[in-house]
Amino acid sequence: MARVFNFGAGPAVLPVEVLEEAQKELLDYKGSGMSIMEHSHRGKEYDAVHAEAIDNVRKLLKLSDDYTVLFIQGGASMQFAMVPLNLLGAGQTADYVDSGAWAGKAIKEAKLVGNVAVIANTGKDIPTRMPKNEDLKVTPGAAYVHITSNETIGGSQWKVFPKTESPLVADMSSDILSRPFDINQFGLIYAGAQKNLGPSGVALVVIRKDLADRVPAKVPTMLKYQTYIKENSLYNTPPTFGIYILSLVTRWMLKLGPEALYKQNVDKAARIYTALDSSAFYKGTAVKEFRSDMNITFRLPTEALEETFIKEASKLGMKGLKGHRDVGGIRASIYNAFPVAGVDALVTFMKEFEAKNS
Numbered sequence: 001m002a003r004v005f006n007f008g009a010g011p012a013v014l015p016v017e018v019l020e021e022a023q024k025e026l027l028d029y030k031g032s033g034m035s036i037m038e039h040s041h042r043g044k045e046y047d048a049v050h051a052e053a054i055d056n057v058r059k060l061l062k063l064s065d066d067y068t069v070l071f072i073q074g075g076a077s078m079q080f081a082m083v084p085l086n087l088l089g090a091g092q093t094a095d096y097v098d099s100g101a102w103a104g105k106a107i108k109e110a111k112l113v114g115n116v117a118v119i120a121n122t123g124k125d126i127p128t129r130m131p132k133n134e135d136l137k138v139t140p141g142a143a144y145v146h147i148t149s150n151e152t153i154g155g156s157q158w159k160v161f162p163k164t165e166s167p168l169v170a171d172m173s174s175d176i177l178s179r180p181f182d183i184n185q186f187g188l189i190y191a192g193a194q195k196n197l198g199p200s201g202v203a204l205v206v207i208r209k210d211l212a213d214r215v216p217a218k219v220p221t222m223l224k225y226q227t228y229i230k231e232n233s234l235y236n237t238p239p240t241f242g243i244y245i246l247s248l249v250t251r252w253m254l255k256l257g258p259e260a261l262y263k264q265n266v267d268k269a270a271r272i273y274t275a276l277d278s279s280a281f282y283k284g285t286a287v288k289e290f291r292s293d294m295n296i297t298f299r300l301p302t303e304a305l306e307e308t309f310i311k312e313a314s315k316l317g318m319k320g321l322k323g324h325r326d327v328g329g330i331r332a333s334i335y336n337a338f339p340v341a342g343v344d345a346l347v348t349f350m351k352e353f354e355a356k357n358s
């Protein structure tokens with residue numbers, strides 16, 4: 001078996017242990033004679049999977065009873081719409097930080113629903129960065145304040161979350177459960193699963209329950225958080241296989257320990273950033289203070305060299321290093337499940353490539 005080093009931004013690398021477990025259980029789930037994919041979402045086998053997935057997330061995020069864990073389809077992109085549909089009342093204003101491509105998409109959806117105030121804008125800054133907390137111009141009485149904890153394309157990451165009077169809402173798609181944080185600072189967080197949690201097709205939402213009661217009556221049933229809260233995310237058929245994989249990934253995280261995982265993430269990123277910082281050939285694209293531990297973005301002296309870099313890396317089994325099509329350059333996505341050996345392979349290759357081409 002030849003597994004490559006998958007630097008792809010999403011869907012992304014999954015822990016080998018998880019894939020092996022899923023493979024082992026694929027045809028005959030725990031002696032039931034069928035795959036978990038073929039089980040009813042109302043049967044006892046799937047019930048246990050669903051319960052474990054929720055319980056694992058509750059443990060990893062240290063959730064109090066004020067918060068509930070939901071699984072919703074439509075990815076993070078549907079949360080761009082669900083958040084304002086549920087939380088932004090008529091006549092109210094929602095505060096948004098524009099920090100890049102993903103924040104921009106969240107803002108676009110919110111504007112379709114109600115009043116939006118962009119309270120800081122670093123979205124087009126080069127090098128990429130997050131705003132400083134003291135520069136946020138929050139609206140008194142805002143319905144909520146929305147941030148993007150990690151800009152997957154620009155490679156910038158919020159390091160210390162702002163403390164806000166209005167409920168803080170965060171798109172954590174690309175750094176969920178990669179580092180410790182205090183959930184009690186947030187009213188709602190959401191994440192498409194396909195970066196740090198599992199396969200695509202399921203989004204994780206953690207919401208402080210009282211916020212769900214704000215929803216206007218006219219919002220369709222499937223777009224109301226209340227529906228998912230009341231029915232434990234089983235109002236209709238949930239993406240059962242995705243939630244099953246998520247249960248295995250979160251089990252893997254608990255086994256490793258969130259602190260150890262965090263340390264490993266910081267260490268992995270530092271190895272690549274050290275290589276960038278000690279080179280005049282490569283140039284990081286994010287401001288140091290805000291550079292991401294998940295998506296490491298950099299440029300080479302020319303686009304032609306970048307193309308060669310990506311091609312040669314691919315031949316060596318390092319895939320998915322091409323930057324997002326909107327910005328170009330190189331992007332190494334090194335989520336929780338990305339192995340240290342892959343980071344070291346990249347660093348070694350970077351040094352060799354530089355020596356040959358500078």
Ligand SMILES: *Cc1c(COP(=O)(O)O)cnc(C)c1O
Nearest residue numbers: 075076077102152171173174192
């Ligand atoms: C990938 C990503 C999204 C989009 O997620 P989908 O599940 O494809 O809708 C949104 N926000 C961030 C920060 C992302 O990284």
